[in-house]
Amino acid sequence: MAKIPKYQLVMNWIHEQIDTGALHNGDRLETEAQLSVRFGFSRQTIRQALGELEKEGTISRVQGSGSYVRGGAAGEAPVPLSRSVTILSSYTDSYIFPQILQAMAAVLQEEGYSTRILFTNNRRQTEREILTELLKSANRDPIIAEPVTSALPNLNAPLYRELLARGIPVLFFNTWYPDLEIPHVSLDDRAAGRMVTEHLISLGHRRIGCLMKNDDGQGILRYQGYMEALWDAGIGLDESIVCWIDSTGLKHSLNPCEWVLNRLQDCTGIVCYNDEAAYLLTQQCARRQIAVPGQISLVSIDNSRLTQLNQVPLTSAAHPMGELGEKTARNLLAMIRNPGFDA
Incomplete structure (x- = not known):
């Protein structure tokens, strides 16, 4: 007797769940990971089974959401998407x-x-x-x-x-x-943070602070790249020269505040979250008569138009915007x- 393929066993079980009423139209199936644990099969086998079920019209799969019995969450043929x-x-x-x-x-x-x-x-x-x-x-x-x-x-x-x-x-x-x-x-924000930090290190800087946003994922990843670059160069992380600011602070509060430079005044280099942060920090330095890049070097990320509008040209990692x-x-x-x- 021919051995039933593993993916077919998964299909048979799902068919049985539907036939017995354990699953109804619109019900969400277990995730690939859950089905893999249930059967002890690889994720590839589970994906093959779900793919076959989708081809035959038993389920529909929604990117980022999961697999649903017969045509999606409503249990009916989906309304066409707009143009x-x-x-x-x-x-x-x-x-x-x-x-x-x-x-x-x-x-x-x-x-x-x-x-x-x-x-x-x-x-x-x-x-x-x-x-x-x-x-x-x-x-x-x-x-x-x-x-x-x-x-x-x-x-x-x-x-x-x-x-x-x-x-x-x-x-x-x-x-x-x-x-x-x-x-x-x-x-790749982690790589971008690492790149600009390594640039300062290559110029001989050892006392490198940073100014990062704390409420978005980009800031967290850029900070991670900053840390990795320091550690790989044998430079310890000094958290007293790490400054965090949120989106509102970056837009409205950084320019008049002096706390950032008070924290970073003994640094020779600063890694900025983006060009906007570097632009505003340059203005603060001018008010305090701190020469950029003579006394302190700033690097940033995005290479936006602000790098040319700045009082001094900024070194910035390019963002492939288009x-x-x-x-x-x-x-x-x-x-x-x-x-x-x-x-």
Whole structure:
């Protein structure tokens, strides 16, 4: 008697669960990891079984959400997606955002999609209001979103999960929420933080402070790269010259405050979270008559227009703004065509 393939055993069990009423239309299946533990099979075998079940129409798989019995969370054939993409961005007309958003829109328009850009102003409440309205209106736009203060607890996660359960493709850019299995397109922030720190080290600096944002994932990862570069060079981490500031502080409070330079005044080099932070810190140095780069060297990340507008040219790690925008749009298009696409 021929041996039944492992993936077929998984399929048979799921069919049985549906036939006996243990699973109903719209029910979410156990995760790949849970099924792997249940059967003692590899994740690859589980994925093969789920793929076959999807082909035969028994289940539908929603990227970042899971697998559902017969056609998604509603148990019916999904309503077609619209030909418009909604983009949620912290800002739209400043810093690096215009280049990213323009690149996204260009790629989407080439494929016949219009775009609607909504900005959150990096406020969690605004993000919540936008997502709630999208759910209330039964909007079928695929979504590209920039997470808001992604290093903080995310109480908007259930709203994103509801969008996924409705079969709406969602893709993050610039950063991501760790508690959501939603794909993202982002800069390698850890490598960027390491790169600019290593640049200061290569110039002979040993007393290197840093100014980082503490409420988004980029700041945490850039700080990690900073630490790694110091340790690999045999330089100990002195946390007294590590300064943390949140998004509101960076936008509105850093310029008049002197606490940053008070903490970092004996440093010869400072790694800044981004060009905006370095720009404002340069202004503080000028007020205190601290020469940049004569007395203190600043490095930053993004290589935005601010590096040229600064009182002295800044050394900054380049951000592939256009490339990131294009890749984000192309990945979303791939997710629309194939919900199982690994973005």
